[in-house]
Amino acid sequence: MPKRKLRIVVASPGDVQQERKAAERIIKDIARQEASVHHIETFLWESNVAPGLSRLPVQIGLIDPEARIPDSDIVVVLFSARLGTPIAPRRPTGTEHEFQTALESWRLTGRPEVMVYFNSAPVALKTLEEVEQYAALMRFRLSLPRTACMVVMTVPRLRAPFPAAFAGGVKAGTTQSQGAF
Secondary structure, eight states: OOOEEEEEEEEOOGGGHHHHHHHHHHHHHHHHHOTTEEEEEEEOHHHHOOOOOOSSOHIIIIIHHHHOGGGOSEEEEEESSOOOOBSSTTSOBHHHHHHHHHHHHHHHHSOSEEEEEEEOSOOOOOSHHHHHHHHHHHHHHHHOOTTTSEEEEEOSSOOTHHHHHHHHHHHHSOOOOOOOO
């Protein structure tokens, strides 16, 4: 079997920084163990987008050209208590935009594989803005098409079943199972 290059995008709002770092570490560990993968490219906006100016919203002008979501093999979307920041007034958040871009590409071409994870840890909401963010996240979650992505209830930190589910996606190109990570 020829070895292949694998491109993975990790998308999330800003409240899951530890989970983003853990996902990157897990992705690299799995890639090292997976014989069919000779190189893995992981996109995280904070690591892969140079500072700059754009006449367009930052998401559209600076992040999207580097993320290249339709050219990716897997998009991992992580959520905890926030949906994120709108890319412009009356526009979706950056994470919603990245998910929608991945889903549209998947519907048209069958890729990237879209894996969506939600943190099931109890959330202590202290401000009106936190309540509004959480409500927006729940509306988003309820709107997800179950046929196009894997929705997994999660625990506070990435755990052992995530690598198994992710490795399944690497090997098969699709992941149908549900479980905690």
